[in-house]
Amino acid sequence: MTTERTSERRRPVRGAAYSLAEFQQKYGLEGGTAENLFERFGPSSIELDLLMAAKRRVPSMQDLTKDMPHR
Numbered sequence: 001m002t003t004e005r006t007s008e009r010r011r012p013v014r015g016a017a018y019s020l021a022e023f024q025q026k027y028g029l030e031g032g033t034a035e036n037l038f039e040r041f042g043p044s045s046i047e048l049d050l051l052m053a054a055k056r057r058v059p060s061m062q063d064l065t066k067d068m069p070h071r
Contacts, residue, residue, distance in 0.1 A: 015046035026059050027052055 018026070023043075024034035041047050052058075 013042060013044045015044055015049075017043035018045050018048060019043070023048055027057050 018038075020034060020038050023029070023038055024031065027034075029037075037048065037051065041051055
C-alpha cells in the first residue's frame with residue numbers, strides 16, 4: 001500500500017525562502033536528506049536554520065566565507 005502525502009503549508013514562511021539547492025549547498029547535505037527536510041519543514045530559512053542548529057549542523061565553510069574579500 002503506497003500513500004502519497006501532499007503537504008500544504010498552513011503557516012506563513014518566516015524569513016527568506018531557501019531554494020532546495022541553496023539549502024543543500026549551505027549545509028553540505030546529500031540530495032535525499034535535503035529533500036526530506038525541505039519537504040517536511042518547508043522553505044523558511046529561519047525554521048531550517050533553527051532545525052540545523054538543533055542538529056548541531058553548521059553552514060559549510062564555503063557559505064560562511066563567501067562574502068569575505070580574497071587576499
